[in-house]
Amino acid sequence: MSKIVELVTAWAEFDQQYPNQSVEQFCQYQLAQQKATEAESNYDRQQQIGGLLKILGRITSAFALYHRAAMAKTGLPTAESFYYLNGLRYLGEVRKTELIQYLFAEYTTGMEAISRLHEEDYIVERADPADKRAKLISLTEKGIQALSASYQYSSKAGEMIFNGVNTEIINLCQALLAPIEERNTQEVASLKTKDFDVMYARLMKESTNQP
Incomplete structure (x- = not known):
């Protein structure tokens, strides 16, 4: 339908409903x-x-419940210890702050978790050669073994969530959500301490600039 026809049709409908306007x-x-x-x-x-x-959110909450119960079988200090050890395995030797940022954790909470893992010999730390004030942390042999043993329990918690779901559907969901995860992961570290209005303005501006 052409624009002129649309306009005439709209006018006719308006005039019929509201005569003499x-x-x-x-x-x-x-x-x-x-x-x-x-x-x-x-x-x-x-x-x-x-x-x-x-x-x-509800899927994540359910997984967190299952995962906490699973991690209780591992002997790790806390359920969250798994994520710190797994993060170190992925990142390798890094500064404490890098691991905390990678996990989107609060600084105080992250430092407490790292300190506890260090105290119980799951991780080791040494002075950063580039900056003696900073510490580099990495997994100990105990940490590597504990993490390996924990993977089977973590996998079971994941299977509980997706039990009966077709693999193709899981792959599709992953493909659809991966760009959203990547974009927000890139932004969250720099926005974590910002006011909400600043966060909103930054993310919405970038979204409108996308082709």
């Missing part, structure tokens, strides 16, 4: 209708995002 009033009505449609579309999108986040 001016062109100016017709234009105002059309703008109001457009804004209402946009508002409804934004509301629908917010509802969709909220629904998806609810699903993801």
Whole structure:
């Protein structure tokens, strides 16, 4: 349908519903209708995002419950110890702050977790040759063995979540969500200490600049 036909049709419908109104009033009505449609579309999108986040949040909460129970079988100091050891395995020898940032943990919480793992010989630390004030940490043999033993329990917790779900569906979900995870992972370290309005402005600006 051409734009002219659309306009004539819209005018005819308006004139039938509101007889003897001016062109100016017709234009105002059309703008109001457009804004209402946009508002409804934004509301629908917010509802969709909220629904998806609810699903993801409840899945994550269920996994956290299963994972805590699984880690209780490992002898690790806490359930979160698994993530610190696994992070070190992935990163290799790094500064404490790098591991904390990688895990999106709060500084104090992260330092307490690292200190406990160090005290119980799961990790070892040494002075950073590039900066004697900083410490580099890495896994000990005890930490490597404990982590290896923990993987089977962590895997079981994951299987409990996705039991009965087709592998192709899991692959599809991973492919769809991976870009979102990557984008937010890149941003969260620099935004962690910022005010929410700053976070929002940064992320929304970048999103509107995407092709």
